[in-house]
Amino acid sequence: MIPAGGVGTRLWPLSRANAPKFLHDLTGSGTTLIRGTYERMAPLTGERVMVVTGEVHRDAVLRQIPELDDHDLVLEPSPKDSAAAIGLAAAILARRDPQIIMGSFAADQVIAPVGAFQEAVREAAATAATGKIVTIGITPTYPSTGFGYIRRGAKLEIDGAPSARQVERFVEKPGEETAQQYVDSGEYLWNAGMFVAPVSLILEHLRRAEPELHAGLTEIAEAWEAEDRTAEEVMARLWPSLKKTAIDYAVAEPAADAGDVAVVPGDFTWDDVGDFAAIARLNPAEHEDEMTVLGDQARVYSDQSSGVVVCDTRRVVALIGVQDIVVVDTDDALLVTTTDHAQAVKQAVEALREKGDSDVL
């Protein structure tokens, strides 16, 4: 299942409420992130793919994944964080077959090479089949303070999953010093939010930690799978009252404490494309003193400049003497910043909302 939520505020004005991050091609691959996610999964899952996304994105998601059956496109009336989205998918699938092993892979991540990813998913599935919630942890390449970490434990001996290990615990985003210790120790992996697990085990932990949320999702799932077309009414009635919480708190961490979580290390590059600095990183210019240009119809002139320009219009963009610049050109909003200030885009969006410029958010 693919949870397709989150606006990607730090990618404004490209990413916005009605055109979130996962609907964009941020890697110059010619493919949107959600389509890339689908294509990465399809060789493993065939047509058994479910997407959970906001109601407003229904048409856009179907344009990206026309293969999706209506029954496998779950539409949230409003954002409720990951526990509700993933829990609902688990509840629906459990009604189809309680034995199902589900993988959850967010719609807005960039992964390469695909082969290494698929191998990790296969190991995770084999491990999940022994009754584990299995995260795929990323081998850290630098001491990031922007990700949570997974402390790995003892090696598990599972057929088809030679690298699977027990998870000792999840840890929150660390400070710089702690992050460095984590990386040096070799005992920690980045928590990329990817996991494979029996739906029954997910639901069991959800029921224990968040019984009301579990009950609500179960009722919605029953209506979803019923033939009597009451799903819309039930969703409209129950969804607004559901608790907003992350799957990490509602399932993963309590499950780890109970010894039910394993990890398979992923030796692939992984990026959640959090800001324009990530886009510059993922789309390196060929030469040092050069601009990275994204956009099918880009008309860019660059002189003595470096950085990234994202063209969502047909306008000519001329860049002269600007280093590490980030220019994002859209019909109704323009962003000019630098890769060093990419994180500050979030504050800009908040300030624009306060100023009453929500029409461009």
Place this chain on the structure above:
Amino acid sequence: MIPAGGVGTRLWPLSRANAPKFLHDLTGSGTTLIRGTYERMAPLTGERVMVVTGEVHRDAVLRQIPELDDHDLVLEPSPKDSAAAIGLAAAILARRDPQIIMGSFAADQVIAPVGAFQEAVREAAATAATGKIVTIGITPTYPSTGFGYIRRGAKLEIDGAPSARQVERFVEKPGEETAQQYVDSGEYLWNAGMFVAPVSLILEHLRRAEPELHAGLTEIAEAWEAEDRTAEEVMARLWPSLKKTAIDYAVAEPAADAGDVAVVPGDFTWDDVGDFAAIARLNPAEHEDEMTVLGDQARVYSDQSSGVVVCDTRRVVALIGVQDIVVVDTDDALLVTTTDHAQAVKQAVEALREKGDSDVL
């Protein structure tokens, strides 16, 4: 007379072939440069104002100066440099009255305070009445290598023009060292291309230096002033063959050599708004770490940024962590550069022309 020519390439994409510099408000005054020029002159000249501009700018100029009589709006079929434009104005005025003293003040200059300018023009007119071509030279405030200089000579003793002096010679744009010597000596003034002179004296020198150009302009002027409406036909026939040359070479320098040129120093600030660095200079932000914003409908968010943003659209522009930046946002083209690179805009325009992007030039 107001010569209104020149695209202002370094001010692209604001200034362009069909919307040149003089049709913009570049000072945040609420007034276009050409209207500002007219209003600066009107208290001295009343309605006796002539504009020479390109045919394509006819309607735009009339919108800016509705006071203009059709007979005083001379339209060039193509750009022919300043000798043809100013020479034609002189030839037309000479047919109206050979005694006329004409002042020539380009449409795209910024001058303050107006009182000091008008006082200099009055002195220049009094000096011109004694049979001189009188330039108004600007007292240099720094050793500019971007302007030509005027070497002043002996003081003239003229009623109503206490500061008038003979001009020894004009000198081309100097190197840095020479410019510094000029400024230190106190003997040099910037050549701002402003002058006041009897039309007969202008034409006399033009006839000597460029007899063919003089003959062509005389014939056009005759047709212009005739009642038989042949002006258009004569203009179309003669104009294309006229020599392209600057008034400096065709009149001012030979006249100086002949001892016919005087100078009145102008103790006012003067800027020809040559590039976006000039716009930043002319529109200082109130606080150091702040953006200068030009544009009636600007919607700008600025954080940790300085420089100038010119908004020719209603788009939201967000600037984060960019220093001394220049952003010019128009419907079909966007420029991002720094005040230090403002001169390089000219090369960008040339490169875009070569690339075939002339639609935005």
